[in-house]
Amino acid sequence: MVAGPTSTGPGKERLRLWIRLLRASRTIEAELRERLKKEFDTTLPRFDVMAALYRSPEGMLMSDLSRFLLVSNGNVTGIVDRLVSEGLVTRARRNGDRRTSMVRLTAEGSKSFAAIAAAHENWVGELLGTVSEDEARRLTGMLKSFRSNWEGRE
Amino acid sequence: MVAGPTSTGPGKERLRLWIRLLRASRTIEAELRERLKKEFDTTLPRFDVMAALYRSPEGMLMSDLSRFLLVSNGNVTGIVDRLVSEGLVTRARRNGDRRTSMVRLTAEGSKSFAAIAAAHENWVGELLGTVSEDEARRLTGMLKSFRSNWEGRE
């Protein structure tokens, strides 16, 4: 996924884009992962789950989480298990539907996340520092239109 | 890594870009992974290693591979182990430095990769079909300049 196209031709331009896209996100992701580990002794998947929950104080279902984070159900189960055992989130059984449980940040989890998120935002600002504000806006715009087109496919 | 910034402000534009970048690459990556599995019964990491080797008929060292693919040494060991056991690549001990071995595609591996790569290129063309050729070129350009700035940091 990281090697480039070996020749020129019609479909090559998009392949080139894909390679670049992947290398950029892997590079940044690796750097963020390393810093999360070193500075906060946590991981990217845990951060992702906490970020989602932070936006939803009322809580989220397991299936909400997996849909939002673009990962499988079984995956979320494991990550939430670990977060629960660390006291950062809770699974609250509901009265209505006993199959489901609302996952929420604990007070400690919320406090912990706020601190990590602040550092995270600064890191991203630093790592993407060479991209100008204007360029960032244009890139974001293109990626956004890609996304909405994607969602509207059969 | 997938949730968005919750407020507006100075550093938010790059954070927004990062979120979009990550969601786009995860989306495409998931689709490619699924197709590689279904159509060719292989995985993205195996494909990546084979793609790197395909570009270097003379072979690559394990450390060349891990550097090129942006993954750890131990990681490559496992993937190459599996490719060797499938008869797709070989580890050739060298006369000179007995610590190292040249990893090469076998004839079967090379043939197999060529077929997969052709399908892969078509998939990427399809998945990024909504991005115009011109947009693709501009996006690639921005990502390329990000990359070269990145490499030039201390």
Place this chain on the structure above:
DNA sequence: AGCGATTATTTCAAGCTTGAAGTTTCATGA
């Protein structure tokens, strides 16, 4: 020659990830 540092690689534990199979609960229509 020999010793300490460096380099290339493997091994390992812990955690992430998927997809498939299994469990429990709910909804629906005969």
Place this chain on the structure above:
DNA sequence: TCATGAAACTTCAAGCTTGAAATAATCGCT
């Protein structure tokens, strides 16, 4: 009511991933 199917979730095996520790071979220096 109650069976049948759908929905929410968990479990599991296999593979990916990292970072640290262990091995082995080479290099540089005296």
